Amino acid sequence: MQQVLAQVSLTFVCPPPIGYALEKKVVKSKAGEKVGLLCCHEIPSSESLHNYRVYWQKNITEVVLAYADGNMISKHKRYENRTEMDTRNLTLWISPVEILDNGSYQCVVQHRRRSQNSVVCDEHVTLFVTADFSKPNITAEVSAHSCESTEMVVSCSSHGGFPKPKISGVLNNMSVVWNTSWVSMSSLSLYNVTGKLWLNVTKDVSFTCSVEYNGFVKSTSLLLKKKDDCVVPTVPPSYNVITASSIIIIIFILAITLAARYLPRHVCSHCCKPQDSVEEGVKECMKPPVSSEVTSETSSV
Template identity: 75%
Template sequence: MMCLPASPPALASRLGLGLFVLLCLGIGQALENKAVRSRVGEKVGLPCCYEIPSSESLHRYRVYWQKNVTEVVLAYSDGKVISKHERYRSRTEMDPWNLTLWLSPVGLLDNGSYQCIVQRNSIVVCSQPVVLFVAADFSKPNITAEVSAESCESTEMVITCSSHGGFPKPRISGTINNMSVEWDASWVSESSFSPYNVTGKLVLNVTKDVNITCSVEHSGFSKSSSLLIEKTNDCIVPPVPPPYNVIIASIIIVITFILAITLAARFLPRHVCSHCCKHQDSVEEGVKGCTKRSMSSKLTAETSSV
């Protein structure tokens, strides 16, 4: 089968589709190059959409770098600086050929949208925005454990993971013995471009040794810490207090015993004394009787001898 050449309408349609694809790819590449990421304290360059040909010079152009449309960061005309914002006065410079705007050192307030506008002979040859994202590193997470309840089988602990001084708002994650865990997280920041303090809490029943990790992630950066919690085997069972009714019965028995001893100590000596007196009287009467009988016998014997 012989292939026939495409008709003019079909060819135009294919060319239009190809141009559309190229346009989409160009737009996608432009959108991809719009965002620039940096960290606090670094030097960062914001690319412009135009590069001056080697046959020309900056003197034939006007270049404006502005932020949020209304704030002029830097402006050049006839190769000289004609305007520079006070906040950027000692922190900015521009490359005279590719017109890149350099900021150093960058801070959180530098976050935002910038635009490079290039004019030649009063004609705008380039105007394209670029977004700067400035991140601040968080401190290394600090993990602490506080015992809230303990028994022989398990120990209930409140695990806290905290970090501060970072930007933008982070995500906090972690693991327990390599198993993912969700933290109950809270964030504090004074304003939209102020550092964040983040705290995550977790209630955990520890029945064995566990290894806990906590990670603070933001803008592709991450910092992590770990803590090993060992479950001790020592267990001291506290004595169980007796029931209330047993305590009352014991008190009654003790009181009764004390009363019995008191009464016995008061009345028993009198009874013993009276018994002893009676016994002594009987003994004395018996002695007297024996004496009388012996004397009578003696008198009878004497009478008989006479």
């Protein structure tokens, strides 16, 4: 067993010869799904796995599994109960896929002829694993308000996804720039992301926040409403207006006072003759008027 593993290590570490181009294939999968990584060779129906050696390795240093003489000779403990290989087309199946499975894989196939092993193929496959982010949550908080506009702090957040995402936003069909922050335990752990934006809203507008990751997009829209409870403040009268109004009121009061005192005396001066005493004047005023007929008769007598 030790001799076989040593040979496996030498097989994977050796670089390809100069001018030998490695065709890299890319496979995308989501965490929790089942994914198959295709090898570069398929065993003919006239032969069996006993005539081959197959090595699946990750990042050149980590042997996922290895077969020789039709039997499994090595398997990494992290892939226990999660991997199997098709014995005909040599596809490596991983289920369920984990975030840590991200990386470059290599399939090396050797054919045993007599006492020698010749390399049939050597191919690299890159696996990208994604985890879906939650639907973005948008909140808007009013920071200032006037009759012309409403200033808002808009936040957009999403969590539980992979890889590191990008937040984008659209306001009135125009993109906006976010102040973005990420939280993750490591480069191969799930991410939480939050973006903040300061907006000056002059009318009701539709706003969209999107979280983009590895070709996938999650979006949420929200209607941002401008506050319409604007009350125009009452402008106090100027000093000149107050002064003029006060003068007019004072003049009006004085006029009424003088009129109240002047009019009774003016009327009494027409109905009463001046007397030596007040009492006689009052009596004189109270005498009934003498008719013209009586006056004529008296003068006649």
